[in-house]
Amino acid sequence: MNIILLDQTEVTDNRAILRDRRADHIRAVLGAACGDILRTGIINGPMGTSRVTRLTTDAVELETLHTGPVPPRPDTDLILALPRPIMLKRIFSQAATLGVGRIILINASRVEKSFFAASLLQRENYHPLLLHGLEQAVDTLVPKVMIHQRFRPFVEDVLPDLLVDCPVRLVAHPGPFPSLPAVVSPPLRHRAILAIGPEGGWVDYEIEKFQALGFAAFAMGPRILRVDTAVPALLAQVSLLRQVIAPVSAAPCR
Numbered sequence: 001m002n003i004i005l006l007d008q009t010e011v012t013d014n015r016a017i018l019r020d021r022r023a024d025h026i027r028a029v030l031g032a033a034c035g036d037i038l039r040t041g042i043i044n045g046p047m048g049t050s051r052v053t054r055l056t057t058d059a060v061e062l063e064t065l066h067t068g069p070v071p072p073r074p075d076t077d078l079i080l081a082l083p084r085p086i087m088l089k090r091i092f093s094q095a096a097t098l099g100v101g102r103i104i105l106i107n108a109s110r111v112e113k114s115f116f117a118a119s120l121l122q123r124e125n126y127h128p129l130l131l132h133g134l135e136q137a138v139d140t141l142v143p144k145v146m147i148h149q150r151f152r153p154f155v156e157d158v159l160p161d162l163l164v165d166c167p168v169r170l171v172a173h174p175g176p177f178p179s180l181p182a183v184v185s186p187p188l189r190h191r192a193i194l195a196i197g198p199e200g201g202w203v204d205y206e207i208e209k210f211q212a213l214g215f216a217a218f219a220m221g222p223r224i225l226r227v228d229t230a231v232p233a234l235l236a237q238v239s240l241l242r243q244v245i246a247p248v249s250a251a252p253c254r
Contacts, residue, residue, distance in 0.1 A: 023060040041140040074099035079195035081108040085118040087228040096133025098235040110200040168192035169215040183216040186244035
């Protein structure tokens with residue numbers, strides 16, 4: 001936990017009292033004492049600091065000052081064919097840590113329909129996982145989660161509106177497709193949306209529907225990855241493409 005996140009409703013007159021795992025972390029892991037300054041942030045709001053004003057066995061009281069910046073919205077959105085709940089639990093935290101603006105969970109031909117009945121898809125169950133990822137990454141902006149149970153209505157009626165500000169559109173799929181750097185020339189300077197399918201991959205119809213909306217299909221290589229491995233690996237690749245510095249042309253010899 002590299003930042004303590006507070007809900008705005010927990011702060012009254014610049015003071016907050018914590019009695020949950022955050023208080024345990026402040027006492028046991030950080031070893032904080034009265035007067036210590038901690039890095040804190042308001043969920044979906046600014047970052048700042050808080051001073052420990054009181055420590056007891058069951059509570060930590062903070063005096064807060066959140067005048068720092070609100071982190072920018074991450075430049076990557078994730079479309080994900082709904083995986084098994086045990087995998088999705090890990091993916092929520094991983095995606096929030098690596099930085100995504102939206103997590104869009106959709107159906108696909110090879111998705112088990114019973115997955116949509118999982119209790120994990122209820123906000124009260126996945127929201128803490130997103131916060132865990134933000135605490136690791138030192139961020140306050142919670143990714144927006146969207147869930148769509150029908151593939152065709154999603155790609156035909158919903159997805160076009162989501163693409164308005166996403167000029168870079170990518171769909172990962174094992175097969176005879178080029179690598180990611182071959183379809184996205186670094187440095188990547190625009191908003192991107194990345195679609196990752198189920199472990200069995202997208203079917204041809206699904207790939208064609210994405211391509212009709214301007215998605216470039218790419219493959220990671222010959223290895224077939226589990227979804228909870230592919231998501232952080234691909235998000236890391238997109239992040240790397242954003243960090244590449246454009247080469248400087250050499251001056252002509254005279």
